[in-house]
Amino acid sequence: MKQFRYILSFAIILAFATACQKEHFTDGGVRTGKLNMNVYDFLKSRPFEFDTIVWILDKTGLADAVKQNNVTFFAPRDLSVVNYLKRIGGAKLDTVNVDTLRKAMSKYIFPGRKVWRDSIPLEKSPEGGMLITSLNGYQMYLDTWRDAYNGIPNAGPIFIRIWDPHGFTANPIRRFDPISKWPELQNKYNPWVNSGIITSNLEATNGVVHAVAGTHTFNFPY
Template identity: 25%
Template sequence: MRRFKIRGYIFMISMLLLSMGSCKKDEYYKDGGLAQAKFDGSIMEYLDSKPREFDSIAQIIRLAGLENDFQTKEFTFFAPRDESVQKLIGLAKGNAQRGASGVNMLLYLLGRDTVKTLADVDSTIWRKYLLRYMFNGKRKLMDYPQIDFDLLNVFKGQNYTSLGNTVSNIGVVYNDAINDSDKNNITRLKYMGYRQLHISYIPDISRPTEWWACPIASSDIQPDNGVVHVIDYTKADFGYRSGEIIADILESKR
């Protein structure tokens, strides 16, 4: 009975986390626009220069033993923001107190040690999920094919394998240009509006269209050794599906 109740808690909290700002399937999102394109420094230095957005991400990179990669290797990084980490853990930024939600709630209910700092999570877990966001080569928005979530048989994006050997579909949504200055004569030009990059994590490649599509808020940031695209944190969980990483953290705390 106790095991059944614990599993019930895990399921309910995981579903709650997924519903609170998680990536949704086949949706459109507001354009976040381009950030300042060039950055004089490495990807690591870029993240360090933006502590409000990436302080926790930078810490996780170092804990995962990936700092040298972010300093010297050439790759494209789809960067999650700190808010996705805070939601996952339930840990207030810059505070070592126990959070009221996230994985800490489950750990508390299970009577296990909660996560008080990011170092309390096994470094192999951080590494596993960070690698999902890293792809060989430098690719800007213009280097990815078009995707239309309503016409996938025509504009289907393209699958790419991450450095963590997971697969994501990456494509650019060509939005329509709409002129509604005359409410009685609204005109729409198909695919002539702003363009927005999306990354869609595919958990099971045997079901290639069952994915978690996340919009990019800022694209084409160009440090010396790669390209950074910043994921819209209001629509994304860390690791794409919080249930997976929560299960890994719970298992590591046995």
């Protein structure tokens, strides 16, 4: 019986240690970490989450874009691609036009700059977030929001959101006008065009990785 208690205690400690290791990547964006590899190699090192993303990067010729220096990649999960394929009628990935995939993946790649979570304005700031130009010249929008903690508003960790501004159905330009009230509260918009970041500020040797939530739909369809 005594030996059983020792075994049980060891199993609990081992499970806790494993959970802590996993938490470093999946716990909602409050942890940071240094990766001893570039962005592309990091994605390849986690095939259970990013092997489809790596396939798209290779297929579209964008692998080199996430290997260059000073790149920020908002990494969608494989599940995001599954959501996308369901959204377009259950098509198989290898039947989707390569140019379509290239344009879609380019929305997540921001060359020439490292975008850290703390550099993105909070949604309640006068700036109301920030517009940022992706690899293909497509303008995306980033903002941050602070969660509650123990029931106290705005006392918790800060999370990033990434938006496709062209998804707003009523004059999307108003969304970024700091003197207007938040138009998404007044005008109909499509919730498919934004997604939260579950883990941010992963520092690769050549840039920054922010992992997009698996509930996201690849390409921000609307």
